[in-house]
Amino acid sequence: xxxxxxxxxxxxxxxxxxxxxxxxxxxxxxxxxxxxxxxxxxxxxxxxxxxxxxxxxxxxxxxxxxxxxxxxxxxxxxxxxxxxxxxxxxxxxxxxxxxxxxxxxxxxxxxxxxxxxxxxxxxxxxxxxxxxxxxxxxxxxxxxxxxxxxxxxxxxxxxxxxxxxxxxxxxxxxxxxxxxxxxxxxxxxxxxxxxxxxxxxxxxxxxxxxxxxxxxxxxxxxxxxxxxxxxxxxxxxxxxxxxxxxxxxxxxxxxxxxxxxxxxxxxxxxxxxxxxxxxxxxxxxxxxxxxxxxxxxxxxxxxxxxxxxxxxxxxxxxxxxxxxxxxxxxxxxxxxxxxxxxxxxxxxxxxxxxxxxxxxxxxxxxxxxxxxxxxxxxxxxxxxxxxxxxxxxxxxxxxxxxxxxxxxxxxxxxxxxxxxxxxxxxxxxxxxxxxxxxxxxxxxxxxxxxxxxxxxxxxxxxxxxxxxxxxxxxxxxxxxxxxxxxxxxxxxxxxxxxxxxxxxxxxxxxxxxxxxxxxxxxxxxxxxxxxx
Numbered sequence: 001x002x003x004x005x006x007x008x009x010x011x012x013x014x015x016x017x018x019x020x021x022x023x024x025x026x027x028x029x030x031x032x033x034x035x036x037x038x039x040x041x042x043x044x045x046x047x048x049x050x051x052x053x054x055x056x057x058x059x060x061x062x063x064x065x066x067x068x069x070x071x072x073x074x075x076x077x078x079x080x081x082x083x084x085x086x087x088x089x090x091x092x093x094x095x096x097x098x099x100x101x102x103x104x105x106x107x108x109x110x111x112x113x114x115x116x117x118x119x120x121x122x123x124x125x126x127x128x129x130x131x132x133x134x135x136x137x138x139x140x141x142x143x144x145x146x147x148x149x150x151x152x153x154x155x156x157x158x159x160x161x162x163x164x165x166x167x168x169x170x171x172x173x174x175x176x177x178x179x180x181x182x183x184x185x186x187x188x189x190x191x192x193x194x195x196x197x198x199x200x201x202x203x204x205x206x207x208x209x210x211x212x213x214x215x216x217x218x219x220x221x222x223x224x225x226x227x228x229x230x231x232x233x234x235x236x237x238x239x240x241x242x243x244x245x246x247x248x249x250x251x252x253x254x255x256x257x258x259x260x261x262x263x264x265x266x267x268x269x270x271x272x273x274x275x276x277x278x279x280x281x282x283x284x285x286x287x288x289x290x291x292x293x294x295x296x297x298x299x300x301x302x303x304x305x306x307x308x309x310x311x312x313x314x315x316x317x318x319x320x321x322x323x324x325x326x327x328x329x330x331x332x333x334x335x336x337x338x339x340x341x342x343x344x345x346x347x348x349x350x351x352x353x354x355x356x357x358x359x360x361x362x363x364x365x366x367x368x369x370x371x372x373x374x375x376x377x378x379x380x381x382x383x384x385x386x387x388x389x390x391x392x393x394x395x396x397x398x399x400x401x402x403x404x405x406x407x408x409x410x411x412x413x414x415x416x417x418x419x420x421x422x423x424x425x426x427x428x429x430x431x432x433x434x435x436x437x438x439x440x441x442x443x444x445x446x447x448x449x450x451x452x453x454x455x456x457x458x459x460x461x462x463x464x465x466x467x468x469x470x471x472x473x474x475x476x477x478x479x480x481x482x483x484x485x486x487x488x489x490x491x492x493x494x495x496x497x498x499x500x501x502x503x504x505x506x507x508x509x510x511x512x513x514x515x516x517x518x519x520x521x522x523x524x525x526x527x528x529x530x531x532x
Contacts, residue, residue, distance in 0.1 A: 001248060001271065002033045008244060009039070009222055015243035019225040020261045022253040026458035028053035030248055031225045035059060043218065045226035047233040059225075061214070061234070068217050069207035076200055087193070089186055094197075096159050097183040101201025103152035104176045106208060110145040111173075117142050141211075148208045215239070228257035237264075244269065249458060252277050255305040272306045275339050276486045276493075277454065325349050326460055330363045330526065331492070331499045337525075338517045339489045351462055352419075352497045356412040362498055363527035365519060366394060367505035368471070370531050374504050375471045377429075386478070387429040388469045391502050394532055395423055395467055396437035398500060399448055402463065406445035411497070413462065418447040422461035424491045426453050426479040430469045453491045464495035468503025468515065477513050485514040492518065505529055 005017060021027045024046070031044050032055045044059040046052050052060060077095050084094040117138050123131060124139055131139070153171040156179075160167045165183075168175050184194060206212040215236045218224065224237065228247070231237055245265030247258060251272030262268050310318060323345040324332050336344035368374040368390055376388045399421060405411055406419050413419060423434055431450050438448060449461070470478055479487055492499055501518070508515040523529060 001030050001246060002037045002039070004246065004269065005034060005039055005223060006037065012243065013222075015222070016219070016240070017223045018231070018242040018245045018261055018265055019223055019248070020228045020231060020245065021248040021458070022228050022257050023249055023458055024051045024227060025053065025456070026249045027225050027227060028056040029458055031059050031223075032056050034223060039223060041221050042223035042225060043221045045224065045231045045234050045237070047230055061218075062210075064221075065210065065213055065217050068220070069204075069213065072207060073204055076204060080197075080200075083193075083196075087189070089189060092163050093165075093183045093186075096156075096163060096165065097180050098197055098200060098204075099159050100156055100176050100180050100183070101197045102204045103149070103156050103171070103201075104173060104180070104198075105202045105205030106145075106149045106152040107173050107176070109205065109209065110142070110149045113138070113142045113145050144209075148205075152205070152208070228253055228261055232260065240264070241266075243267065247271065250306045251304055253304065253306065258305050270306060270309065274304075274307055274310065276490045278304055278486060323347050326496055327493065327499075328362050328495075328497050330359070331495050331497075333525070334363060334499070334518065334521050334527070335489065335493045337521055338514060339485065339493075348496070350497070351413055351415075353412045353414055356410050357497060358410075360528060363522060364499075365501045365503075365505055365522050365527070365529045366398065367529050367531045368394065368502070369504050369506040374507075375473070376469060385427045385429040386469060387427060387433045388467070388471065388503075389433055391467045391469060392430065392433035392437045394502050395434050395465055396441060398465055398502070399423070399438060399443065399446065400441050403441070403443045403446045411462070418445060419463060420461040421446050421448045421463045421465065422456065422459065422494055423448065423450045423465045423467065424453055424456060424494065425450075425467040425469050426487060426491075427469050428452055430467055434467065453487045456490065456494055460494050460496055462496050463498040463500070464492070465500045465502060466491050468501065468508065471504035471507045475507075475511055477508075477511050477515075480508075480515055481511075481513050488514040488518070502532075 001019070005019070008015065008017065019027070019030060019042075021030070027044065031042050032053070034042050042059055043061050043064050044052060044056055045061055057063065077098065080094050080098050081091045083089075084091040117135075124135070125131070126136065126140060126143070128136075156171060156176070157167055160179075165179075167179060180194070180197070184197075214234070218234075218236055218240060224231065224240070224242070226234075242265040245261050245268045247253065247261060247268065247270045249272060250258060250270035251274050253272075258270070320343075322343055324335075325347055326332075326349075327335065327346070328348050328350075329346045332344060332346040332348065336342050336346075371390060373390050374388075376386050379386050402411065402419060402421060411419050425431055425434065431452055434450050438450070451459075468480065470476070470480055492501075501515075503515075505519055509519050519529075521527070
């Protein structure tokens with residue numbers, strides 16, 4: 001996608017691109033890569049900043065808006081400095097006068113909102129659910145205006161103190177007006193200069209108010225990014241029209257999640273993989289009774305609007321991207337043969353120094369089949385999730401081994417960073433077991449994350465350890481059965497350099513399913529099975 005955006009903006013530098021995905025992680029990965037590749041005019045929209053990856057946080061609208069406003073203020077003060085030099089005025093005093101005018105404008109905004117709000121009473125609280133929506137919004141605006149006014153006054157005091165200019169403790173409008181007059185009490189500071197300062201102060205104060213600043217800032221960005229539905233939470237986006245809409249992970253999006261962003265753009269590019277996770281998978285998996293009662297497997301788990309559009313679109317409007325750059329060749333070939341009928345081409349970009357990786361370690365199934373306690377734990381009544389304490393313990397052991405190996409010089413990242421390890425399982429209860437086992441370790445050389453498969457499409461890591469979890473006498477594969485092969489595809493294809501599978505190999509080979517085919521590939525093409 002980064003290359004697509006680069007090429008489009010090179011050909012049409014004035015165009016606006018809407019970049020959306022059904023998943024926060026996919027958007028965060030996309031905007032981070034775009035920024036690192038040189039596309040800095042990109043903004044990330046999110047109704048909740050805590051949903052955004054720390055690496056993408058600097059691209060959030062609030063942070064970019066603040067940086068944009070600071071840049072404008074710096075240019076304004078540079079202009080005032082040039083004016084002061086031309087008119088023979090003190091630069092510092094003129095700069096302080098501009099700051100005071102900005103504070104005055106902020107106070108006037110606060111007064112205007114206060115007049116609209118009228119007298120406050122005990123019911124005027126943002127946590128009062130009975131407060132009418134219109135008054136609640138006005139109250140929120142007023143509280144933000146109060147905060148901006150207080151901040152502006154504090155900045156005036158700080159700047160005045162630095163110049164040894166005495167200001168009163170209470171900085172209301174009269175006091176600020178008097179301060180401006182004092183600062184401009186010099187030859188060359190006539191009415192025109194005062195009017196210029198007032199206009200400039202009003203403009204700079206407007207940048208402190210997101211309701212005013214956002215509609216001015218957003219059109220300056222080449223790329224606006226957010227989730228398929230979440231980007232519309234910003235009301236100012238609704239007035240924008242985009243030249244191109246790129247929808248990542250389109251195969252995971254429901255029909256509304258595709259159609260809503262598509263209506264905002266003149267042209268669309270949808271990127272998706274019909275052999276990975278389909279729409280609604282998390283919700284369906286949470287309600288196994290509904291899946292079985294209404295036969296939702298066929299209805300919701302095997303097709304999407306993306307499938308339909310892909311089938312109906314003219315051949316000239318579709319393309320298959322068959323060259324993969326993520327996975328080391330042994331892993332890529334496993335994914336290609338098991339899930340894509342051998343059609344993938346491998347051109348991986350190494351992140352580990354090749355001499356630090358033994359090829360025999362790249363693709364390994366660590367089997368628990370010879371352990372008497374290999375079976376999954378008993379499930380709680382009514383729960384569809386499960387766990388496997390033996391696998392959790394063995395996964396933690398492998399992580400400890402990786403930490404020791406990295407310290408000894410193995411698996412060295414070319415950028416000198418910590419080895420990235422992603423532990424995956426199909427079950428939340430197993431995540432909990434693995435996290436509990438990892439807490440007993442002291443890890444210094446690896447960065448570990450534990451996730452369910454449904455949360456990682458769009459992510460990748462140097463090492464992926466997949467905990468099969470399922471092993472039982474009834475032969476129940478659960479979410480690892482054939483109809484859910486997209487989940488196994490997603491899990492195994494997150495690995496860049498090493499893919500390690502932990503589980504009961506004999507159980508998996510006894511049942512038809514994607515892991516049966518994975519195990520066959522490993523045992524016949526150079527991978528290895530190691531019994532624990």
